[in-house]
Amino acid sequence: DIQMTQSPSSLSASVGDRVTITCRASQVIGNSVTWYQQKPGSPPKLLVHSASRLESGVSSTFSGSRSGTNFTLTITSLQPEDFAHYYCQQYYSAPWTFGQGTKVEIK
Amino acid sequence: EVQLVQSGAEVKKPGESLKISCKASGNSFSTHWVGWVRHVPGKGFEWMGIIYPLDSETRYSPSFQGHVIISADKSIDTAYLQWTSLKASDTGMYFCVRPPAGITGYFDLWGQGTLVTVSP
Numbered sequence: 001d002i003q004m005t006q007s008p009s010s011l012s013a014s015v016g017d018r019v020t021i022t023c024r025a026s027q028v029i030g031n032s033v034t035w036y037q038q039k040p041g042s043p044p045k046l047l048v049h050s051a052s053r054l055e056s057g058v059s060s061t062f063s064g065s066r067s068g069t070n071f072t073l074t075i076t077s078l079q080p081e082d083f084a085h086y087y088c089q090q091y092y093s094a095p096w097t098f099g100q101g102t103k104v105e106i107k
Numbered sequence: 108e109v110q111l112v113q114s115g116a117e118v119k120k121p122g123e124s125l126k127i128s129c130k131a132s133g134n135s136f137s138t139h140w141v142g143w144v145r146h147v148p149g150k151g152f153e154w155m156g157i158i159y160p161l162d163s164e165t166r167y168s169p170s171f172q173g174h175v176i177i178s179a180d181k182s183i184d185t186a187y188l189q190w191t192s193l194k195a196s197d198t199g200m201y202f203c204v205r206p207p208a209g210i211t212g213y214f215d216l217w218g219q220g221t222l223v224t225v226s227p
Binding site (some may be wrong): 001034042043044045046049055087089091092094095096097098099100101 | 151152153154166167168169181202211212213214215217218220
């Protein structure tokens, strides 16, 4: 199975901060990565697919990028509603696998 | 608005059987695959498998193959996840998921989740 190593596991930030979350794939997977946001008591919400394509309706403060087997989710200006858990997922090769998640907390 | 509505929480004993459901609104089953993802705190999310309701083609993760059964009834737009003999390690939150049309690998629609607790 392809391993997705996500970091950091948690971070503290303030409203307006720029936040970066990274996932490293255990092998080459092209652009086959998605990012999800999950808030307590709710299912995950798709933010980005194909490494950098923003899902319809998602704030433009979110962006995704790829460099080799490293994938990054960036929040350019953290908003109060962005405090949540974030997960990456690869869909290059089944079984699809997820990163362990990053908890974004209020500083 | 298309929604996936899952059946309610379950508490079972090891060895018991269980079938949970996921009903789609909006005729989603005619054009989309439907899958299941498990979440266990501390272990994360695990993709379990996926089914194409129109012809019942099913694909399983090797980690779940042989332990669960995924099925669907396209006449009522409902997918199912079934166990014949539950284990304590099956405890978790189970999400029904739907990829975009023509896609199987990522999910733009999630059910609300069904909490399954397996305890003696």
